[in-house]
Amino acid sequence: MTFSVVARCAETGMFGLAISSSSPAVAARCSYARAGVGAVATQNVTDPSLGPLGLDLLEQGLSAVDAVAKLRQMGKFIEYRQVLAVDRNGLTAIHSGPNSLGIWTQAQAEDVASGGNMLANEGVPQAIINGFLSADGHIGDRLIAAMRAGIAQGGEAGPVHSAGLKIVDKVSWPVADLRCDWTEDCPIEAVASLWDLYRPQLDAYVQRALDPREAPSYGVPGDE
Structure with a gap:
């Protein structure tokens, strides 16, 4: 019932x-x-x-491959789960349990991995990988391009209703955490629109957290 992409930006170190x-x-x-x-x-x-748990294993120094292998040992009912991981060196790993639903498959490359279940066809994850690798710019732009490529390839067998985009950088919280929790329209395009709105403000929100004295104005009525 899901397709996704995890990625690392080799230039910035963002995930x-x-x-x-x-x-x-x-x-x-x-x-x-x-x-x-x-x-x-x-x-x-x-x-x-x-x-x-997967992030804890990566933080302890395990590679994505070793972390996912450990999750296979530690996870309950792992035969029902799909897990994708990318680590600080750009290594990727995927576990797709044999009880994954419907058409399920996966694809991966350096810095990026994609997997899905209940897919329209087996080509969706590879289309997502190709979309990410062929896009330029900010990792957020590349992730949006990847998901658009996945939906263009067919996406899920039925309509999708929710989507999300999460980006982390040098601080302990996500610098972007955008979601569409339900829509009858395309949730990927809803998140893409949110990203277009949020991206120009991303650095300002981080700066306000780190030192509001150096932050730009808030740009809302009443702000002077």
Whole structure:
């Protein structure tokens, strides 16, 4: 019921994740990233505990391959789970349990991995990888391009209703955490519109947290 992409920007060290599903609020359960550590998506019959656990393993120094292998040992009902990970060196790993739903498949390259279940066809994850690798610019732009490529390839077998985009950088919180929890229209385009609005303000929000004395004005009525 989900397709996703986890990625690292080799130039900036940022990590990001984008995800979409026919289920509501998919990003609330399935997307995890930690600055300087990596990104993990946990999906299919979702066990949200695998996301933080995967990040903890990456932070301890395990590679994405070793962390996902450890999750296979530690996770409950792992045969029902899909887990994707990218680490600080750009290594990627994917676990897709044999009880993943419908058409399920995966694809990966340096710095980026994609997987999905209940897909329209087996080509969706590779289309997502190609979309990410062929795009330029900010990791957020590249993740949006990747998800658009996935939906253009067919996406899920049925309509998707929720989506999310998460990006981490040098601080302990996500510098972008954008979600569309339910829509009858395309949630990927809804998140893309949010990203277009948020991206020019991203650095200002970080600066306000670090030192509001040096931050730009808020740009709202009453701000002087």
